[in-house]
Amino acid sequence: MEPREDDMLTRSLPAHLVRTQFGQILERVSIDHERFIVTKNGQPKAVIIGIEDFLAAVAKPSETMKALQDQARASGAAGMSLEEIEAEIAAVRQKKTVPQPS
The missing domain is CATH 3.40.1620.10 (YefM-like domain)
Structure with a gap:
């Protein structure tokens, strides 16, 4: 508390x-x-x-930051560990580097 x-x-x-x-x-x-x-x-x-x-x-979050925090809570992302966040980022980067069929 x-x-x-x-x-x-x-x-x-x-x-x-x-x-x-x-x-x-x-x-x-x-x-x-x-x-x-x-x-x-x-x-x-x-x-x-x-x-x-x-x-x-002192450091009150901006309206944009509040909206992002609300979105993270709603999606469940707020409860992710650092390792889960890093894995998610790596997966997105990997997806971007795989050549797309023409």
Whole structure:
């Protein structure tokens, strides 16, 4: 279950601590959906958030992308593994390279 916006934690951390604890911070943003404000000399300088939170909050998909995603879900393509996608692409490429009878 995705956390609600008001459930997400935001903590302020000094830059020197972020440098020494970066791996642990990455785990916390990706697993616990925590957010961190990085400060330098007490002033906010940057924000660290997980990629899922970033995509949900900032990188809204275009109408074209939404339509493609809906089409992929409807056709069942959204559930394909990377290997299945690569096999499908290879099959189409193979079909294009086979000489067509004149």
